[in-house]
Amino acid sequence: MIERVGFVGLGAMGEAMARSLRKAGFGVTASVHRRRAALERLRPDGITEAADPAQLARDCDAIVICVPDAPDVEAVLFAPRGVATGARRGLLVIDMSTISPVASRRFGERLGELGVEFIDAPVSGGPARARDGTLTIMVGGSAASFARAEPVLRAMGRPHHLGPVGMGETVKLVNQIIIANVMIANVEGLVFAQRAGADLGTVREVLASATASNYLLAEWLPKTWLAGSFQGGFALDLLRKDLAAALDAARATNLPMPATGLAYQLYTTRSAEGDGALDYSAIAKAYEWNGDTAAASDGRQESGRQ
């Protein structure tokens, strides 16, 4: 039974998830590199510190990792003072980062050779649901590993066992493929309405009961773009990283994804404009900028037509 959980990656999601674990009664120890401020916020809850991931591996029953990308996971696991250095047989590694399923399977194999169990368990829901402990958790791994991890995962949200190692990441990438395109769909639709003089609040309300209804329109945009703020939320550059992983995996099986390919290019353009750290609804800025120029030339065009 898992009693002591090591945590690596106290970012916007990780900090809230570590707190949820502590609330659920687990002993939680974190190893921090850049996130010292987050650790200091967590200390009053009883979360302690370890020198490095190797130390976590020696002291804990399970290690939760929540970092941005596959190279970060690799460093946590296999760098000189990484998890592998301190690992004992039976240690359970739960990688909640969103990375390529191919990388996940590779990490699972390498840890397996050391007698360490591995599951991939990326999440969906954003910081608000991380704070509430109601994340959707997509899990790949053996049935036995899933059963061991389940109490830990339940402290953070609702886990779904989807198949062998890598399948959690695959389904998470499906989520990212969809949200990347749905965000752009909403933005193109709402800017179209705005240009025609419609009230966006009313449009949103009407569409909530129409076939266009979707979570991002109902819940995400009112807190980001439509609230005039791109802070918090989910960083556009992280979405780009996920889309790149999805497009790589699709390329390996000759799967065409024209809309997702275009979405990647549009988000990359926005990132190149310096907006990569903003919530990904900042893709709307591309349309607003064009809106201004168009508004200026619109009058001319209209009169030119009469």
Next chain:
Amino acid sequence: MIERVGFVGLGAMGEAMARSLRKAGFGVTASVHRRRAALERLRPDGITEAADPAQLARDCDAIVICVPDAPDVEAVLFAPRGVATGARRGLLVIDMSTISPVASRRFGERLGELGVEFIDAPVSGGPARARDGTLTIMVGGSAASFARAEPVLRAMGRPHHLGPVGMGETVKLVNQIIIANVMIANVEGLVFAQRAGADLGTVREVLASATASNYLLAEWLPKTWLAGSFQGGFALDLLRKDLAAALDAARATNLPMPATGLAYQLYTTRSAEGDGALDYSAIAKAYEWNGDTAAASDGRQESGRQ
């Protein structure tokens, strides 16, 4: 007060909507051109027939039009035996077709010159909600016309007054912009999952509680593509017509809609393959066909890499 309603356009939506009007106690008379079979199905409910739209205009307090495109609406209104021929002052025309807002405003002006009131009131929800009388209805028109039309509209669903004539169509096009892109988003995501060996039923269930959650994934695809059937639903060619109207309106104000532009091209390719009459989830066929070829070459590529 409106007691007798004329109806033109007994298609998949219109037949159900006419029946809802009759159920709500309105006297309903239809003028049919191609839809004689639908009229015969409606006769037992007490729906009667008029010779032409001009006759409807003479006999009814309001006329509901539900036809495919702007030229069809124009013919109903202004052809030799059209509504305008028989119209009296105070007649109310309710156009529930999905057409360009520019065309709507033009029809409203022309009818206004004859003393005929006009509102645009396109719907969202599909044939199932048309049968239940629970459509979402997006209305453009004066406050007075909306108030007169409201009991008629309430018999078919929930009306939302969004602004002057044309605004119902504008918001309906926003809905179509979004569903066209969300459908493709879902298809690219689900085909990606399928290719990785995931069970689509499980993926759908998990995504229902994730940020990718949307109406088409939850309600539409299980009855169409995922049920192995593209019958019923909403014809791909009608969606193309709506996208063309949206792209035209966007062009007039220099609004770029790159994703919607791509979506239009993808649906048009599918239509060119002969699938225009199928439900628009038939866009999935494009990906399945490529899937077969890719599966064949995939093995070679994988072994070439080892």
